[in-house]
Amino acid sequence: MDTTERIAAPATLRVCAALTLALLSSFIVNSMLFPNVALVMPLTREISTYCGAAFSIAVAVAAYVRPSLMREGVWSVACLASTVGAAVLLYIGVLTNNTTLLLLGAPFGGLGSAWLAVLTGIGLANLGAARAMVAVPAGFVLQYAFRCGLMALGLPSSMGLATIAFVAALVASYLFIRRDARTILGSIQDSMAPTVLNITSPSSYVSFSSLAFVSILLFNIACGFALGSARNEPSAAGTLISFIPVTITLVVVIARGSISTDGLYRGAMLLIFAGFLTAPLLLFGGDDPFSMQAHSTFLSAGSDVFNMLMYCFIAAVGARNKLGAVAVSASILATQWLGIGIGAPVAQLVDGISESNATVAAWITMGITFAFVAYNYVGMRNYSFAETIEGIRPAHTESFARNAGESDASALPTEEAELVEGPRxxxxxxxxxxxxxxxxxxxxxxxxxxxxxxxxxxxxxxxxxxxxxxxxxxxxxxxxxxxxxxxxxxxxxxxxxxxxxxxxx
Known part of the structure; x- marks a missing residue:
């Protein structure tokens, strides 16, 4: 199947649409809702982020220990309902300047986004690595187009419209991804728990000590740093520039049929490094447009490229071992949320210090830059995302094989296998x-x-x-x-x- 056929496949279009809307809902929350909420209660974003991370960890543990708990309908209704309720509470809280309503809504504001991100990862795994390699960059490109459209319509100026757009994007994303995610969620419920299978097939799972998780944490600290700084509001021009690396990735995938995950990693690393490197231009008050926008533009572009890698990694690993797809998707996304939760307060700290002493803030930023580069140059020099993916070996159970519709007689119980290939x-x-x-x-x-x-x-x-x-x-x-x-x-x-x-x- 060539790239054009992969793009046109109904499943690819569904998952791509779901990813686009999930990314768009996150953009609306971070760029249009939380800035208004932060004016009344600055800790709202952090509370929501850490609760989303805790929820993702709970999903990962449940899928790893007791997959029978993974009932898609129950989880989806509960998460979407809580998020819609939280959005209403946050909106009313801002209008009435009521911190109690904000405290009630903040813990539940991220649950729907976290669950949709997990479902999207599962849907990509069900799609397979080859199709996911097309759907992911296409989704990122499309969400940029929608972002530009929302900004042109002036949506950021209206919190009411932004709240409606957020809820609509979240619900629409769920409707697109539900069918593909259910294929895996329905199959694993009657399967043996990964915590048991991991003993006899450890190479079928990504170890939680893998450098992949450390990298996801560090890169999303950089993403949180970009989101958390009051100085990092990108202009329309900056948004368009950060759109370039994502577009190049999609063009390469269409032209070549695939793209290297390690190549994405190196590209993201260079962009994040450039973002930190240009921070002093912002701290010392450069007046030209480049000085004002370079920091946020590079960090945003680097974060997007790495997030593309993250979703491709989830898809590739999950496709090789669908029994562990839910656990790996949830654990990777929990790491992402934790990274954002760490990076945003650091950015706010640097902002506060820069108001009284820009030199100290610059030294802190340079220290963060050095630590980031040192880790990637020393700690990651022998690590390969591609090799990690290739090292994952399929793990099957009898119930999963039957539910997934596999016809391999070796995956069936003895009685059923005899019907296929005769008595053993x-x-x-x-x-x-x-x-x-x-x-x-x-x-x-x-x-x-x-x-x-x-x-x-x-x-x-x-x-x-x-x-x-x-x-x-x-x-x-x-x-x-x-x-x-x-x-x-x-x-x-x-x-x-x-x-x-x-x-x-």
Missing amino acids: QKPDETAFEIACAAVAEKHRLTARETEVFELLARGRTSPVIQEKLVLSHNTVKTHVRHIYAKLDVHSQQELISMVEEATEK
């Missing part, structure tokens, strides 16, 4: 046991490790091993990790293949 031959137990013993001896497994290893080779899951050997969850996990390390394998399937090869010898 029972393996030669003696040859199997000899092969297991030979592999265990060759790789110097302990007696207990050998017992766990043989059960893994038979395709047994963690709960079965725990019950049969009367071991705790953590003990089994430790044994599996040691076995994988000694055998130099990364999944249960590789272990089974190793035994099968030894059996045939």
Whole structure:
């Protein structure tokens, strides 16, 4: 399928529209609603951001531990209703200068946006990496076009219209993404929890200690820094300039059919660095348009390029392991919200210091710049987003295979598989046991490790091993990790293949 066909596919158009509207709703909140709310109660944005981050973490934990809780209709109605109610409270609170209403609305203002961002990530994963690579930059380009239209209409001057536009964009985004997100959410409900599968298939999941999460946090601190500064209000010209890198990305995808995730990362890093580098021009009161706009323009452009990378990463990882798509989408987006929540107050602190001592503020900004560059040059020099994606191996369960409509007989229970490919031959137990013993001896497994290893080779899951050997969850996990390390394998399937090869010898 070429790029044109990928763009025209109905699923691609739906997910692209959902992403466009989700991004637009975030722009309306940050550029049109919260600035007005901050005049009455400055902490409203931070409260909403941290509550959104906490909610995303809760979604990630629920999807990782108990996927049966992932009932799309219940979550969506609750999140959208709470966000609409919060928007009304914030609007009335600003009109009446009532901080109590603002405090009531702030914690729930971000729930709908956070949930829609998670659903969008799931929808992109269901779309697949190739189509998502087109939908993501197209969505970012389209939201820029809508932003320019809203600014031309003078919407920022009316908080009432901005509130209506925010709610409308959020609801419309949900209507577009619901079908594609439900495909995965409905399938994982009856599947084995990722917390169990992660023991026998650790390479099917992105570790929470991965440098990807650290990078997402740092880059979104930069994004929060751009959003939080009162000096960083971009002009129409600045908005158009920050639109250029996103457009170039879409052109490259259309021309070549794909784009390097590591290339996006390097481009985002350079733009963020340029944003921090030009901060002194703003701090020391440059009067020319470039000095006034360079800082916010570069930071906004860099943040958008990195957010494109983030959504492409979610799509690629989720497409390889749809069982973990919800958890990875929610955890990455929680990291994003945390980064924004950290960056915005730092920007406000620097603004406050600059009013009395611009030199100190400049030194703080230079320190942040140095830390950012040092991390990316030293900490990330051997890391590759592309290699991380390639290292993710599919993880399937029987229920997920049936619900997702897969026809692979190996993913079905024994009775159903026999209907597809006929009765399976029972393996030669003696040859199997000899092969297991030979592999265990060759790789110097302990007696207990050998017992766990043989059960893994038979395709047994963690709960079965725990019950049969009367071991705790953590003990089994430790044994599996040691076995994988000694055998130099990364999944249960590789272990089974190793035994099968030894059996045939």
